Amino acid sequence: MTDILASLLIMAGLFFFMAGSIGLLRFPDLYSRLHALTKADNLGLGLLIIGLALHLRDPLIALKLLLIWLAVLAAGATSAHLIARHARRREKHV
Amino acid sequence: MNATMLLIFDALLLASIIGLAWAALASADARRSVILFIAFGLLLAVAWGRLLAPDVALAEAAIGAGLTGALLLAALQWQPRKTADTTNSEQPTHTLLETGFRWLVTLLCAALAGMLAWSLTQIDAGTAKDALANAVAANIDASGVSNPVTAVLLNFRAYDTLLELAVLLTAVLGIFALGPAQAGYRIAGPVFTSLTRWLTPLLILTAGYLLWVGAHAPGGAFQAGATLAAAGVVLRLAGRDQIGLPRGNALRIALGAGVGMFLLVGLALFALGRPFLGYPPAWAGALILLIETAAMLAIAATLVSAFIGGQPTEEKTRC
Known part of the structure; x- marks a missing residue:
């Protein structure tokens, strides 16, 4: 039962990664590409990590995975913000 | 399946x-x-x-991808921009010398790859690998640690690691010889600053964890030093160039700490009538941790110095 749930969560996570990658390749401008990418980072990785934690059933590993997710969330959000701000400033100058 | x-x-x-x-x-x-x-x-x-090989994977991710990437990006930023002119007006033309040099490098790399592939076929699968692993496993109890990689790096082949640290020290002397460090980055905005606020302590904590865990699991001075250096690099990127690296004599001590502690321990054991770096088994664990702590500080200080690309200036008027 848990394994089925874990597999479903991991597959849902992979779907977000795929959608994010397609968005990164297909979207027209930088801002919408960033939007697609951060969805993959946040939701995709989150679902993947919940699935993996359910699959491994080890609270210590689950805690480590959770920490990884939080670190990626913060780093991803910050770098997306920095890239977007840089692009916006450059637009204003041109 | x-x-x-x-x-x-x-x-x-x-x-x-x-x-x-x-x-x-x-x-x-x-x-x-x-x-x-x-x-x-x-x-x-x-x-x-x-x-x-999780030890190598950690080192590759932290040093090979992370810090080398940061070094290369910083080096790019200091380079004068010239792409705008050259790409439009003319195609980059290679002189005969450049083309020849490229081919020479390609041939040398191919020769090296061929030699590596050949030596791989020469290894009698199993015996050579097992001989080395068995030798380590047979002596692991006397090494003071239970992680075989740390046992080899800090005990069985401690000479090699001492010389690696000496190479790093020489490299940082070369970097300092380039002159004063580049001007720092401007103070970051609120979003990056708040990330720095909790990322820096987390990196320092992770470095300490990697250092400690290296005795019985993947980790050790090199991975810990790279993580600690990452904290310094993040602080520099956020424009905090008055922290992240000690100054003056403290910096000199940190840079020389790895080689210094290694020599100190080695010579002290020598004076006590043991071979150079031949730890007594009862003390081996503590001595390895002592050397690794000093090595971690030296590696971190070296990597941050390389990132800023020169000798840090003693006083800063900007803040």
Whole structure:
């Protein structure tokens, strides 16, 4: 039962990664590409990590995975913000 | 079923690594090359993980991809921009010398790869690998640690590690000889600053954890030093160039700490009538931790010094 749930969560996570990658390749401008990418980072990785934690059933590993997710969330959000701000400033100058 | 899946994964990983390496070399834009190189390093770390070498994977991810990537990006930024003019007006023309040099490097790399492949076929699969692993396993109890990689690096082949640290010290002297460090970055905005506020302590904590855990699990001075250096690099990027690296004599002590502690321990044991760096088994664990702590500080200080690209200036008027 848990394994089925874990597999479903991991597959849902992979779907977000795929959608994010397609968005990164297909979207027209930088801002919408960033939007697609951060969805993959946040939701995709989150679902993947919940699935993996359910699959491994080890609270210590689950805690480590959770920490990884939080670190990626913060780093991803910050770098997306920095890239977007840089692009916006450059637009204003041109 | 499982083996087939892993085989497919390995094949994809290998193809991606080779593809990224080619793309990084073939790219005309240096910035794109560097970013591809970072992605290449991360996938290489995954490959080391697949080869069941988590110590190397950690080192590759932290030093090969992370800090080398930061170094290359910083080096790019200090370079005068010239892409705008040259790409429009004329195609880059290679002189005969350049073309010859490229071919020479290609041939040398191919020869090296061929020699490595040949030596791989010469290894009698199993015996050579097992002989080394068995020798380590037979003596691991006397080494003071239970992680075989740390036992080799800090005990059985401690000479090699001492010389590696000496190479790092020489490298940082060369960097200082380049002159004063580049001007720092401007103070970051609120978003990056708040990330720095909790990321820096987390990196320092992780470095301490890696240092401690290296005795019985993957980790150790090099991985810990790179993580500690990452904290320094993050602070520098956020424009805090008055912290992140000690100044004056404290910096000199930190840079020399690795080689210094190694020599101190080695000579003290020598004076006590033991061979140079021949730890008494009862003390080995504590001595290794002592040397690794000093080595971690030295490695971190060296890597941050390399990132700022010169000798840090003694006083700063900007704040």
